[in-house]
Amino acid sequence: MRGLERLCKSIVARNHAALDGHVPSVYEYLGVAQYNLGRLQDATESFKKAVALHPNHGEVYMHLGDCYLSQFLVDDAIRVFEVALVEKKIKDDLSVLFKARNWVANWTDHELVQDTVAASTASNLIHGRTPLVSAADLGNLPGNVILQVSQRALHSQPSTVYCFALTDAPSWWRTNITAEVDHMISLHGVNHQEAASAIYSHGIHVLVDLNGHTLHSGLPIFSHRPAPVQMTFLGYPLTTGSAFIDYFIVDPASASPLHVHDSFSEKMIYLPHNYIVNDHKQYEDVAVHLALRPHLLKSLRRTLESQRYPSYQSLFDTRAFTHAFGRGVLATWERQLGSQRLPHVQMYLRPCMSSFHRRPALNRTLHPPVPSLPGTFVPFWKKFPVNHLPIRSTTQTRQHRPRYSSILAATSVYRQGWTVVNIQPLPHVDLVREMKHLHGIADSSVTAIYSSHALEHCGYGAHAADVEATLAEWFRVLKPGGALFVSVPDLSVLATLFVDPTLTPHERFHVMRMIYGGQVDAHDFHKVGFNKDILNSFLAQAGFCNVTTVRSFGLFQDTSDLVFHNKPISLNVIAKACKPGDDVVSVDLPSPTAT
Numbered sequence: 001m002r003g004l005e006r007l008c009k010s011i012v013a014r015n016h017a018a019l020d021g022h023v024p025s026v027y028e029y030l031g032v033a034q035y036n037l038g039r040l041q042d043a044t045e046s047f048k049k050a051v052a053l054h055p056n057h058g059e060v061y062m063h064l065g066d067c068y069l070s071q072f073l074v075d076d077a078i079r080v081f082e083v084a085l086v087e088k089k090i091k092d093d094l095s096v097l098f099k100a101r102n103w104v105a106n107w108t109d110h111e112l113v114q115d116t117v118a119a120s121t122a123s124n125l126i127h128g129r130t131p132l133v134s135a136a137d138l139g140n141l142p143g144n145v146i147l148q149v150s151q152r153a154l155h156s157q158p159s160t161v162y163c164f165a166l167t168d169a170p171s172w173w174r175t176n177i178t179a180e181v182d183h184m185i186s187l188h189g190v191n192h193q194e195a196a197s198a199i200y201s202h203g204i205h206v207l208v209d210l211n212g213h214t215l216h217s218g219l220p221i222f223s224h225r226p227a228p229v230q231m232t233f234l235g236y237p238l239t240t241g242s243a244f245i246d247y248f249i250v251d252p253a254s255a256s257p258l259h260v261h262d263s264f265s266e267k268m269i270y271l272p273h274n275y276i277v278n279d280h281k282q283y284e285d286v287a288v289h290l291a292l293r294p295h296l297l298k299s300l301r302r303t304l305e306s307q308r309y310p311s312y313q314s315l316f317d318t319r320a321f322t323h324a325f326g327r328g329v330l331a332t333w334e335r336q337l338g339s340q341r342l343p344h345v346q347m348y349l350r351p352c353m354s355s356f357h358r359r360p361a362l363n364r365t366l367h368p369p370v371p372s373l374p375g376t377f378v379p380f381w382k383k384f385p386v387n388h389l390p391i392r393s394t395t396q397t398r399q400h401r402p403r404y405s406s407i408l409a410a411t412s413v414y415r416q417g418w419t420v421v422n423i424q425p426l427p428h429v430d431l432v433r434e435m436k437h438l439h440g441i442a443d444s445s446v447t448a449i450y451s452s453h454a455l456e457h458c459g460y461g462a463h464a465a466d467v468e469a470t471l472a473e474w475f476r477v478l479k480p481g482g483a484l485f486v487s488v489p490d491l492s493v494l495a496t497l498f499v500d501p502t503l504t505p506h507e508r509f510h511v512m513r514m515i516y517g518g519q520v521d522a523h524d525f526h527k528v529g530f531n532k533d534i535l536n537s538f539l540a541q542a543g544f545c546n547v548t549t550v551r552s553f554g555l556f557q558d559t560s561d562l563v564f565h566n567k568p569i570s571l572n573v574i575a576k577a578c579k580p581g582d583d584v585v586s587v588d589l590p591s592p593t594a595t
Contacts, residue, residue, distance in 0.1 A: 025050050031064075035067060164198075204227040206227060207230045230246050238263070247266055247268070248264055248269065436472075452556065453488060458527060479581070488571050492532075497565060498511045
């Protein structure tokens with residue numbers, strides 16, 4: 001692409017008059033090169049010049065629209081796509097217009113376009129060839145089992161799947177994957193160039209590397225460009241830095257789009273509701289998380305059955321994964337099974353779970369918003385004979401659930417006698433949880449909850465009612481009469497400060513950050529603003545009463561006491577959980593300073 005760009009620039013510099021009359025023009029070729037090199041603004045200008053040269057050439061409008069769409073200039077993209085598809089009568093790319101309109105909720109001719117796209121897709125399926133280049137035994141990455149899911153999905157389409165193994169080492173994984181793909185071809189004993197030639201000879205359309213930077217990497221083979229589209233998946237979860245890798249398939253947990261986009265030389269394809277587990281430590285995290293939360297397994301079973309997945313699929317097939325885990329993991333499961341007076345069994349759930357997320361967001365995967373493909377996810381360990389463990393047999397009674405005398409929510413500040421809860425595993429954090437999912441904490445078991453500058457990180461409204469869900473969860477775990485200490489940024493104070501003419505630009509920027517969040521990580525975003533009336537309304541809706549506004553709680557030295565330009569910027573309130581029950585408490589904590 002760099003060579004094409006140099007050639008096009010040379011032609012433009014030497015003989016501009018010769019650009020007339022040829023379609024596609026040299027500017028269109030120049031734009032294609034710049035687009036593939038990631039220089040979207042340069043490509044946009046080149047495609048604009050190509051449009052000016054040949055205003056009746058519909059394809060160049062599609063290129064220009066792709067540039068706009070890649071820069072999230074969706075309205076400009078829609079306008080250009082409409083010119084190409086409606087005025088210039090381009091017939092094969094209606095799906096891009098449909099996608100762009102959906103992004104901005106533009107429902108113009110929605111049903112007609114949708115039906116046309118569906119009919120076009122059904123009538124134009126091609127017989128694709130997708131190879132997968134993997135390692136010696138296809139199993140030195142636990143995540144390679146996802147390959148089996150891919151095969152089942154691809155077999156439902158007219159595709160041919162090749163798997164190129166880099167050694168001939170036999171394994172359980174190789175046997176199973178060989179049964180799933182159309183062709184298993186060994187590249188053992190050949191050099192990188194010969195391997196690339198062998199792949200090229202099969203007419204591969206999309207080449208996927210499953211090893212990344214690991215041992216026996218397939219990247220040297222990819223450097224010879226044996227396929228027009230080359231991707232990497234699994235393996236090392238950071239950029240390859242290779243110009244010959246076009247796409248990197250990642251998950252939003254290990255490669256947050258907020259932080260790492262500029263660090264990748266590849267275009268990134270996100271698996272929206274998945275977390276790619278690549279090592280045994282991550283499996284242990286999953287195992288312990290689920291072993292201690294039988295109610296999550298019950299919820300999972302309910303979710304899966306509602307999706308009506310095939311009964312022959314398995315979620316946790318413990319026969320298949322023979323790597324030994326640490327004694328801590330095995331002991332956890334032994335306690336879990338022993339508490340139910342069960343024989344030596346191991347967990348074997350049916351059917352497949354739709355997705356996994358990074359801890360501490362694992363609980364979110366048990367309520368996936370969009371079901372994924374059914375398949376087999378093979379973790380866990382040996383030692384127990386296989387049996388089926390019904391979900392209802394793992395449900396603990398309430399007296400076995402942990403009880404907490406007090407909860408400190410969403411802060412890293414330590415205070416003796418409090419259990420610290422945070423979404424991130426920071427120092428002094430005892431429980432890693434989302435605010436709205438205090439799993440493992442029994443109903444009416446908590447005396448007091450303290451939350452400092454956390455509630456504003458929740459969404460609100462019909463499609464993101466996290467404020468309501470969070471307050472309802474706090475109300476659930478609080479004992480009757482339990483206390484809620486909540487501090488949030490006071491939007492009334494911050495709004496007054498923001499328009500204060502005495503502030504310097506730097507100070508005003510600092511106030512803006514207090515309103516919208518510092519945005520230093522994926523969690524540091526403010527999604528709702530509170531003043532006294534708004535916060536009191538949410539609290540009353542959740543069932544809290546006796547709401548009192550205070551100047552300071554006198555409990556922790558944190559942002560609840562922050563003063564800026566001689567103004568306290570926090571709204572601090574104490575509320576009581578007003579609900580019936582026998583175990584009513586009266587919270588006796590340090591006296592707050594009333595306002």
